[in-house]
Amino acid sequence: MPAEVASAVSDPVGGPISVGGRLLATRYFLAPLAGYTHLAFRRALRELGGLGLATTDLVHATQLVEQKRQSLELIATDASDRPLTVQIFSGVTEHMVAAARWLQDRGYEAIDLNMGCPMAKVNGMGGGARLLCDADNACRLVETVVGSVAIPVTVKMRLGWDRDSISAPYLAARFEAAGIAAVTIHGRTRAQGFSGEVDREGIQAVADAVQAIPVVANGDVRSPDDALQMRRETGCDAVAIGRGAMLDPWIFRKLSDLEAGRPVREPTTDEQTGFLQRHFELMWEQHAERSCTLFRKFAAWYGARLGIPEDLELRLRMFQSMTEFGEILAEIGQRHGERRSPVATALVKVPNGPVERW
Ligand SMILES: Cc1cc2nc3c(=O)[nH]c(=O)nc-3n(C[C@H](O)[C@H](O)[C@H](O)COP(=O)(O)O)c2cc1C
Numbered sequence: 001m002p003a004e005v006a007s008a009v010s011d012p013v014g015g016p017i018s019v020g021g022r023l024l025a026t027r028y029f030l031a032p033l034a035g036y037t038h039l040a041f042r043r044a045l046r047e048l049g050g051l052g053l054a055t056t057d058l059v060h061a062t063q064l065v066e067q068k069r070q071s072l073e074l075i076a077t078d079a080s081d082r083p084l085t086v087q088i089f090s091g092v093t094e095h096m097v098a099a100a101r102w103l104q105d106r107g108y109e110a111i112d113l114n115m116g117c118p119m120a121k122v123n124g125m126g127g128g129a130r131l132l133c134d135a136d137n138a139c140r141l142v143e144t145v146v147g148s149v150a151i152p153v154t155v156k157m158r159l160g161w162d163r164d165s166i167s168a169p170y171l172a173a174r175f176e177a178a179g180i181a182a183v184t185i186h187g188r189t190r191a192q193g194f195s196g197e198v199d200r201e202g203i204q205a206v207a208d209a210v211q212a213i214p215v216v217a218n219g220d221v222r223s224p225d226d227a228l229q230m231r232r233e234t235g236c237d238a239v240a241i242g243r244g245a246m247l248d249p250w251i252f253r254k255l256s257d258l259e260a261g262r263p264v265r266e267p268t269t270d271e272q273t274g275f276l277q278r279h280f281e282l283m284w285e286q287h288a289e290r291s292c293t294l295f296r297k298f299a300a301w302y303g304a305r306l307g308i309p310e311d312l313e314l315r316l317r318m319f320q321s322m323t324e325f326g327e328i329l330a331e332i333g334q335r336h337g338e339r340r341s342p343v344a345t346a347l348v349k350v351p352n353g354p355v356e357r358w
Pocket of ligand 1: 031114220244
């Protein structure tokens with residue numbers, strides 16, 4: 001029998017939410033995590049229930065229009081992978097416009113503009129969080145992209161470049177006037193990288209700054225209670241969950257159950273191994289043999305979450321074939337729970353060291 005999970009908090013407003021004319025079934029979204037939130041992971045996650053919206057990893061606008069293989073892989077999708085937003089990045093307005101049009105022409109339903117990425121190679125070309133530093137340029141970019149496509153355009157950004165230049169509330173209001181459909185705000189500055197606490201007051205300031213568009217709060221939500229608390233404290237309309245969804249793929253289902261007044265439960269052992277199998281199967285559909293190496297980076301965090309004994313986790317990081325994967329899975333089924341440490345071997349890696357050197 002699944003274990004019941006106690007919920008200590010009452011719910012803020014739940015139910016569906018409309019973003020740019022799209023009705024999303026829940027207010028809990030998947031935040032993009034480049035290298036992780038690919039098609040197979042999104043599909044496996046959606047099958048568990050409760051996910052309102054997923055966004056692709058960030059895609060280089062120019063390379064997309066040039067149809068580079070890596071970019072096409074990032075936007076790979078199918079009918080079960082809905083609703084989906086494609087996130088693009090560049091510092092050059094014309095490149096963003098070209099990518100947005102290219103996506104619209106191919107039937108994609110919504111576009112998100114990245115204004116949060118802290119990485120030097122993205123900031124160096126004027127993209128990601130660098131856009132937060134020049135409000136007029138950022139507004140021109142947003143206005144031009146919005147004016148160039150009929151599908152909804154959203155923005156995901158940080159609070160500002162550093163704590164002396166908190167620009168998000170001002171920019172969110174101007175972006176709303178320029179016609180964006182929603183804004184996602186990660187409650188850290190670029191200078192913070194992924195360290196320090198998420199500034200919920202900073203997120204609230206963004207929620208207060210806009211008139212009508214939904215504000216999606218993001219950062220460090222690891223449990224259903226974290227998500228509800230984020231909503232209560234910031235007044236945001238929805239929450240985007242990144243690393244928390246990797247550590248607990250059932251977080252969206254739990255939130256739906258909470259909102260519907262259903263008992264919230266942990267996944268059974270069979271559900272846990274079933275998820276592992278399903279994720280790999282879906283990866284295989286897209287990448288065939290390459291899945292064996294692509295799957296390795298997931299083993300470390302699946303290990304703790306899914307109660308996989310350490311020696312089997314190690315084998316999950318080295319297997320070479322579908323047959324070998326099946327053998328490991330069968331053994332996990334028999335020895336589930338033997339794991340000694342509840343701590344993930346390696347959590348989702350974030351860049352570290354001084355942010356100036358990223
Ligand atoms: C490995 C990794 C990759 C990320 N890739 C993206 C990305 O492609 N686009 C984006 O907007 N944010 C990206 N982010 C930021 C997350 O979407 C999110 O804003 C951040 O991790 C905080 O939320 P969380 O604590 O729920 O993960 C990435 C973060 C990590 C750790």
